[in-house]
Amino acid sequence: MIKQNYNLLLADDDEDDCDFFKEALDELTLPVSLVTVNDGVQLMDFLGDHSGDNLPDLLFLDLNMPRKNGSECLKEIKESEALKNLPVIIFSTSLDNDIVDLMYAKGATYYIRKPGEFSQLKKVIENALVTASENDFKQPLREQFILQP
Template identity: 80%
Template sequence: MSKQNYNLLLADDDEDDCDFFKEALDELSFPAVLVTVNDGVQLMDFLASITAGDLPDILFLDLNMPRKNGHECLTEIREKEALKDLPVIIFSTSLDNEIVDKMYAKGATYYIRKPGEFAQLKKVIENALTTASGNNFKQPVREHFILQP
């Protein structure tokens, strides 16, 4: 990864998942700043409050959140001109093929199933950052859409 510092945004209502994500990121060698929001309404308000030049480099988006879920947020993000190119990595406990296909069709950049183990979480975050930046944050072909640890 050639960029000096990555600005990451995590939208997840589970406080423990947010803490584990931050701890895993801290243990990796990638220079990154992490901002977290706890539901879809906070996410969309946050994105609306910043200028295009200050958008996060990657949004990690949980699907099951209160007030506004990840499906709704992704749809809104892809409809807004200022946000349509924001790289969105789905970060969910579900790995239902129908949901994965819907997220791909809606324009998510990658899909990650939340791992149960901390070591796997570190690996999948590292893989996501490396793969996304190596691919210029563009959506891959469907066969490479799901990222593994």
């Protein structure tokens, strides 16, 4: 069930990827607002400042970021009492099966490989929001963990 407005957080150091993500959201008819941070340290600072009722509804997390990578951030999030229920969608260029398995084991909600085409990006973001919402933002079975456009 799509709610009134989703507060999304994107953690990604690639400025172009952030811009494409914002543009894709703008073209979707889903009710969302987006905040971006550019590395893992900024992400954890942001989450620390917004813990409690002000957490985003969903975090899109890139794995390869400077200062603190996405895997380290996911581990910290899931070990934190205040943050452990935050739904996290891994948003990465890699689709290495060992990495996917590790992110699943660490508690990520879903995994998306960043698509190369803008139209595919729009589809996969929409699919992620709808699927995560329908699944009550809970981690699915492993075979449903990777979201496709």
